[in-house]
Amino acid sequence: MKSSTLFALFLLSAIFTSYLPSATADVVLDTDGGVLQNGGQYSVLPVMRGSGGGLVVRATGNERCPLTVAQTRNELDKGIGTIISSPLRVAVIAEGHPLSISFGFFPVMPSCIPLTGDWGIVDGLPEGPAVKLAEYKNIVDGWFKIEKAHPLGYKLLFCPLLEGSTCGDIGIQTDDDGIRRLVVTKNNPLLVQFQKIGWILTKNNLLLPGSE
Numbered sequence: 001m002k003s004s005t006l007f008a009l010f011l012l013s014a015i016f017t018s019y020l021p022s023a024t025a026d027v028v029l030d031t032d033g034g035v036l037q038n039g040g041q042y043s044v045l046p047v048m049r050g051s052g053g054g055l056v057v058r059a060t061g062n063e064r065c066p067l068t069v070a071q072t073r074n075e076l077d078k079g080i081g082t083i084i085s086s087p088l089r090v091a092v093i094a095e096g097h098p099l100s101i102s103f104g105f106f107p108v109m110p111s112c113i114p115l116t117g118d119w120g121i122v123d124g125l126p127e128g129p130a131v132k133l134a135e136y137k138n139i140v141d142g143w144f145k146i147e148k149a150h151p152l153g154y155k156l157l158f159c160p161l162l163e164g165s166t167c168g169d170i171g172i173q174t175d176d177d178g179i180r181r182l183v184v185t186k187n188n189p190l191l192v193q194f195q196k197i198g199w200i201l202t203k204n205n206l207l208l209p210g211s212e
Contacts, residue, residue, distance in 0.1 A: 025094040028146050028154060030194045036093035036146075039085045041104050042194040043078040046071070047153035052172075054079020057106060057133065058179050065112035069119060069131040071172060071180040071190070080106045081197045083117075084146075098143040101156075103133075119144070121158050121184060127173050129158075131182035144170075155189035 028036040036042070044055050053074045057066035072079055081104040086097045093099070103117035118134035121142065129140065141161040149155035159167040171185035182190070 025096050026148065028093045028095060028194070030196045032196060034196060036084060036194060038088075038090055038093055039083065040093075041081045041083050041197045043197060044082050044156075044192050045078060045195055047150055047191040047193050050075070052180060053077040055082060055103075055182070056080055057103065058181075060175065060177070060179055060181065065115065065135075066106075066108065067115075067133045067136050068179070069133070069182045071182065073178070073180060078195065080104065084194075093146065095147050095154075096145055098159075099145055101144050121160075127175065127181060127183055129168070129184035130173075131158075131170065131184075149189055150191045153191045153193045155191060157189075158184055 030036060030042060031045075046052055053072040054077055056070055056072050056077075056079045058068045058070045059066045060068040060070075083102045083104055084093060085100050085102075086093060087100070088097055090097070101119040103119075106117065108115055115133055115135060119131055120134040120136065120139035121129050122132045122136050122138050123129045123140050124138055132139075140158075142159050142165075143161075145157050145159060145167065146154050147157060156170040157167040158170060159165070168184035169187060169189035170182055171188045171190050172180050173183045173185075174180050
């Protein structure tokens with residue numbers, strides 16, 4: 001799979017470019033003060049009240065299927081469970097660890113199956129580099145990471161694999177339809193916190209009943 005290839009490339013690159021975080025890197029904590037587990041499933045929520053709810057997928061532009069990662073405007077909606085994983089052989093997630101991020105269970109129509117839920121960055125869009133599901137074309141090689149950015153929260157970043165590139169903050173851009181898309185920004189991150197989901201669903205898609 002493409003995501004596996006990207007991480008293999010990252011690990012090879014890290015050996016020579018010292019991208020790997022130090023052994024003393026701070027661990028990432030959830031809203032209960034627990035440590036983020038490698039491969040754990042969490043609701044990714046904004047730190048600031050009144051700034052929307054959790055993360056979801058939407059169909060935007062000419063997309064027939066929901067491929068755009070977005071934030072719901074409803075504060076009470078915690079969105080889709082998000083799986084946060086690192087290829088490193090570690091039990092917990094620390095700041096700076098290379099990460100893959102994907103949605104767990106989410107509903108799609110029959111014509112859109114299968115969708116893996118894996119996140120990726122697509123360049124060359126009118127809104128600039130945006131977070132899409134990895135089935136999208138023109139996925140940029142790279143990885144995500146988490147950094148502390150607020151006394152109570154964190155920010156997500158995307159780091160392109162291309163030599164000489166710098167990591168960009170994941171922030172919000174609202175389109176003409178009011179959809180709050182996740183995009184790569186310059187110093188304008190969405191400040192987030194991670195709420196552990198007590199039940200874990202297999203990384204898969206839920207088929208909506210009825211016809212298309």
